[in-house]
Structures are given as structure tokens and as C-alpha cells.
Amino acid sequence: MKLVFATNNQHKLEEVRAILGDNHEVLSLKEIDFHGDIPETAGTLEGNALQKAQFVKEHFGLDCFADDTGLEVDALGGEPGVYSARYAGDAHDSEANMKKLLQKMAKKSDRKARFRTVVALIQGEETHLFEGIINGSIIRKRRGNGGFGYDPIFVPEGYTETLAEIGDEKNKISHRARAIAKLAEFLRQQEVENKTD
Numbered sequence: 001m002k003l004v005f006a007t008n009n010q011h012k013l014e015e016v017r018a019i020l021g022d023n024h025e026v027l028s029l030k031e032i033d034f035h036g037d038i039p040e041t042a043g044t045l046e047g048n049a050l051q052k053a054q055f056v057k058e059h060f061g062l063d064c065f066a067d068d069t070g071l072e073v074d075a076l077g078g079e080p081g082v083y084s085a086r087y088a089g090d091a092h093d094s095e096a097n098m099k100k101l102l103q104k105m106a107k108k109s110d111r112k113a114r115f116r117t118v119v120a121l122i123q124g125e126e127t128h129l130f131e132g133i134i135n136g137s138i139i140r141k142r143r144g145n146g147g148f149g150y151d152p153i154f155v156p157e158g159y160t161e162t163l164a165e166i167g168d169e170k171n172k173i174s175h176r177a178r179a180i181a182k183l184a185e186f187l188r189q190q191e192v193e194n195k196t197d
């Protein structure tokens with residue numbers, strides 16, 4: 001089955017292809033010859049994921065899925081959430097984003113946070129949403145050089161290392177892996193049902 005993944009992020013593409021396996025041909029935006037930026041103007045992760053998937057469906061007529069992720073910090077009322085990429089400004093600068101977050105958290109004792117990914121799938125006329133969460137806490141000083149984004153200041157529940165220190169293990173336990181695993185299970189189930197029809 002052919003499915004577009006509304007991304008040009010090579011790392012995400014490989015992660016998703018590995019989880020979905022050979023039964024699904026996953027095409028990136030580049031591979032359907034789209035080289036622009038898809039608008040992400042909704043105020044929620046769900047809204048942005050849907051907006052991206054709908055854009056591809058409308059312009060290319062292809063079944064598609066899209067993801068959107070945010071870091072939700074309890075003591076900040078869920079910030080930075082949907083604004084995680086541009087928390088410290090439009091430059092999408094991870095160092096500046098972490099610095100701003102650590103400053104806002106300086107006097108907070110409740111350090112609980114989660115990464116949440118929403119995947120929106122549009123298949124024909126139908127829309128399906130899948131959610132993946134990893135709970136953890138925000139530490140006071142960055143640690144580790146792996147990963148990206150807020151990884152150096154996030155320690156997952158049950159671990160002592162940050163996401164930037166745990167290496168490949170991250171791809172097994174991450175919010176994105178969990179959401180994509182739900183998508184994969186949904187597609188597998190559909191195949192089983194189609195075979196028995």
C-alpha cells in the first residue's frame with residue numbers, strides 16, 4: 001500500500017519505514033515532488049497533524065499521514081506544547097529553546113513533563129488519529145549530545161539518563177515510535193480484515 005508521510009525529515013522517514021515494514025511503501029514529500037512548506041497554523045498538535053495530512057490529500061489526492069510533536073511541561077501549564085519548535089523565536093534554535101525553558105523552570109519544584117506525538121492518517125474519506133506519549137522530567141542542566149530538540153534536558157520515567165544520552169534505545173521508547181507503532185498496528189489490522197473479506 002502506498003502512503004505519503006508528510007515530512008522531508010530523513011531521520012523520521014527512516015524511523016517510520018523501519019516500524020511499518022515492507023508492506024507499506026512510504027513516500028516523502030520530496031518523492032511526490034513537493035518542495036515547499038506545508039502550513040501548520042492550528043493551535044493544537046491534533047490540528048497541525050490533520051492540517052498537514054489534509055494538505056497532501058487535497059493537492060495530490062494521495063492517502064497520507066502526518067505527525068506533530070510537543071513537549072508539555074506541567075508546571076508551565078503544558079508549555080511549550082504546540083509551540084515547541086519556536087518557543088524562543090522563529091529560528092527553531094534548540095539551544096535557545098532549552099535555555100528559555102530552563103529559565104522558566106528555575107524556581108519550579110514540579111519537574112514533570114511529557115513528549116506527545118499525534119499522527120493523523122487520511123485514508124480515502126476517513127481520518128484517524130494516533131497518540132504516543134513518553135512521560136519524564138525536566139532536569140536543571142543539559143546532559144548528552146545525542147538526539148535533538150529538548151533531548152538533553154528530558155529524563156524519561158524509569159531512566160537516569162537523558163534522551164540525549166540513551167542512544168538507539170530512544171527510537172524504541174519515544175513518543176513518536178509509540179504513535180507510529182499504533183498506526184502500524186491499525187494498518188496491519190486492516191490488512192487482516194481485507195484478506196478475510
Ligand code: IMP
Nearest residue numbers: 067068069070071084085148149150151
Ligand atoms: P515536530 O512536530 O516533530 O517537528 O516537533 C516539534 C518540536 O518538538 C521540535 O522542533 C523539537 O523542538 C521538539 N521535539 C520533537 N520531537 C522531539 C524529540 O524526540 N526530542 C526532543 N525534542 C523533540
